[in-house]
Amino acid sequence: VRIAIPLFDRFTALDAVGPYEVLSRLPGAQICFLAVREAGLQHTENRMLALSAQSRLEDMPDPDVVLVPGGFGTRELVSYEPLLEWLREADRQSILTTSVCTGSLLLGAAGLLEGKRATTHWTMLDELAGYGATPVSERVVRQGKLVTCAGVSAGIDMALGLVAQLHSVKLAQVIQLGIEYDPQPPFNCGSPACAEEELVELVRNRPQQPA
Amino acid sequence: VRIAIPLFDRFTALDAVGPYEVLSRLPGAQICFLAVREAGLQHTENRMLALSAQSRLEDMPDPDVVLVPGGFGTRELVSYEPLLEWLREADRQSILTTSVCTGSLLLGAAGLLEGKRATTHWTMLDELAGYGATPVSERVVRQGKLVTCAGVSAGIDMALGLVAQLHSVKLAQVIQLGIEYDPQPPFNCGSPACAEEELVELVRNRPQQPA
Numbered sequence: 247v248r249i250a251i252p253l254f255d256r257f258t259a260l261d262a263v264g265p266y267e268v269l270s271r272l273p274g275a276q277i278c279f280l281a282v283r284e285a286g287l288q289h290t291e292n293r294m295l296a297l298s299a300q301s302r303l304e305d306m307p308d309p310d311v312v313l314v315p316g317g318f319g320t321r322e323l324v325s326y327e328p329l330l331e332w333l334r335e336a337d338r339q340s341i342l343t344t345s346v347c348t349g350s351l352l353l354g355a356a357g358l359l360e361g362k363r364a365t366t367h368w369t370m371l372d373e374l375a376g377y378g379a380t381p382v383s384e385r386v387v388r389q390g391k392l393v394t395c396a397g398v399s400a401g402i403d404m405a406l407g408l409v410a411q412l413h414s415v416k417l418a419q420v421i422q423l424g425i426e427y428d429p430q431p432p433f434n435c436g437s438p439a440c441a442e443e444e445l446v447e448l449v450r451n452r453p454q455q456p457a
Numbered sequence: 458v459r460i461a462i463p464l465f466d467r468f469t470a471l472d473a474v475g476p477y478e479v480l481s482r483l484p485g486a487q488i489c490f491l492a493v494r495e496a497g498l499q500h501t502e503n504r505m506l507a508l509s510a511q512s513r514l515e516d517m518p519d520p521d522v523v524l525v526p527g528g529f530g531t532r533e534l535v536s537y538e539p540l541l542e543w544l545r546e547a548d549r550q551s552i553l554t555t556s557v558c559t560g561s562l563l564l565g566a567a568g569l570l571e572g573k574r575a576t577t578h579w580t581m582l583d584e585l586a587g588y589g590a591t592p593v594s595e596r597v598v599r600q601g602k603l604v605t606c607a608g609v610s611a612g613i614d615m616a617l618g619l620v621a622q623l624h625s626v627k628l629a630q631v632i633q634l635g636i637e638y639d640p641q642p643p644f645n646c647g648s649p650a651c652a653e654e655e656l657v658e659l660v661r662n663r664p665q666q667p668a
Binding site for chain 2: 260263264266267270276278279287290292294295296298347367385386398399400402406407410415418419420422424425426427428429430431433435436437438440441445446448449452
């Protein structure tokens with residue numbers, strides 16, 4: 247299974263690395279981090295972390311799985327035609343086309359969400375309608391081969407589901423136990439549905455916060 | 458707050474990036490990935506992902522927070538004296554000395570777990586006793602300024618707790634909502650306590666599985 251994860255400057259690290267940690271344990275999986283612009287180090291928003299992407303989009307035009315992470319960097323890429331064209335081409339023959347967090351805005355900009363149910367980081371849900379999608383407040387949204395998920399940490403949940411679909415429930419369970427994914431979040435405030443209104447407003451009004 | 462995350466070849470990516478994603482949202486935090494051996498790209502076990510660590514251990518001898526990730530690469534580092542010496546020195550003045558997954562074996566090898574309660578990836582719990590620690594099957598184990606946590610994904614839970622301790626509960630909650638950490642694991646098998654025995658044996662007998 248050839249899995250392509252496009253990277254770009256100002257991406258959100260956990261969006262990419264959460265699913266990587268799960269999918270890399272799929273036997274025979276080849277995960278390739280593809281530079282959207284220049285090959286080399288791709289930095290997160292704060293520039294304190296960089297992941298290496300030595301290959302370019304054109305090096306893998308036909309992945310089996312596309313996984314698009316989010317981050318502030320997506321804002322300027324919604325009009326970057328080489329990426330949008332690559333996404334459209336890759337989606338033509340992919341088994342699964344997926345995104346984490348605001349990565350779905352790039353799928354939307356490529357026209358791949360037209361008439362589809364999809365999700366993204368909760369602060370950006372309204373943006374999806376602009377791409378002809380029906381925004382859905384769910385952690386993981388499956389619509390045919392299109393799978394989108396909520397913000398940042400949701401990529402781990404999504405990726406375990408992808409392994410179940412690509413291989414088997416048993417392997418997904420082995421991986422979940424292997425990465426000891428028995429989450430115990432310290433607070434009950436991880437989504438706007440359960441967080442207090444004050445907290446929701448605080449996060450909504452933090453535009454500097456990468457999403 | 459200066460946070461040091463030592464990196465080495467064959468580390469587990471999510472061990473480092475989960476906590477990074479949380480701690481980097483602490484205002485004023487400076488997170489530095491320190492190369493344990495040679496500065497530059499540090500590869501995961503499968504070599505499909507590399508993080509950049511341009512600084513070396515000696516560049517930050519006195520971090521406020523030490524966070525040691527795990528991975529197969531820890532096995533050979535338990536006898537790598539330059540790292541063990543750095544850990545001992547750093548721990549002398551740190552506010553918090555922490556680890557994710559098998560990162561605690563390195564704290565143990567440095568002598569920092571002597572007489573302390575600590576944890577690690579569930580498959581490696583027995584190893585801790587060899588370092589004079591009392592192994593504990595809990596997701597996050599706090600003992601004074603020493604904080605160790607369970608395998609791979611547990612670093613996210615731990616890091617949210619560290620933010621609450623270093624700054625405030627309110628900020629930890631803002632970050633939890635910001636990364637939409639409202640986990641919905643697809644299966645109830647993320648720890649040996651809830652997984653079926655067959656699954657536990659499968660994972661225990663997969664030595665090729667990075668932990």
